[in-house]
Amino acid sequence: MANIPDDLKYAKTHEWLRLEGDVATLGITDFAQGELSDIVYVEITAVGKTIKRDEPIGTIEAVKAVSDLYSPVSGQVIAANDSLKDSPANVNKDPYGEGWMAKIKVSDPTELAGLLDATAYAELAGRSAHH
Numbered sequence: 001m002a003n004i005p006d007d008l009k010y011a012k013t014h015e016w017l018r019l020e021g022d023v024a025t026l027g028i029t030d031f032a033q034g035e036l037s038d039i040v041y042v043e044i045t046a047v048g049k050t051i052k053r054d055e056p057i058g059t060i061e062a063v064k065a066v067s068d069l070y071s072p073v074s075g076q077v078i079a080a081n082d083s084l085k086d087s088p089a090n091v092n093k094d095p096y097g098e099g100w101m102a103k104i105k106v107s108d109p110t111e112l113a114g115l116l117d118a119t120a121y122a123e124l125a126g127r128s129a130h131h
Helices: 030-036 109-114 118-129
Strands: 015-020 023-028 039-044 056-062 066-070 075-080 102-106
Touching (some): 023 030, 030 118, 056 102, 102 109
Antiparallel strands (some): 015 023, 023 102, 056 066, 075 102
């Protein structure tokens, strides 16, 4: 079973958020990186931009697919993990640590209530794995 830390919030599109004050660090879940398999390229295109919830902020390229990375919250994208340019495999090795993708200054904290906790996300990932 995928690793699903209790202290994070999750989106139905398999992104995670770690909130520190009004800044959310964003990445993809262990389940998502496992589904994508070998990640070869990560690009965060929205650094400096103000984005709305569910808008794409970058792309993740794996050997077998290219996926958009969506923001589960509205706000300003204030940072991208530039180390992923040279080491995109960090997303596969350490999706909740070295593999983080972006930091977003959250503009509407009420949107966080719509995200899943670890238990709800585990149920979603469990259902997704059977399809």
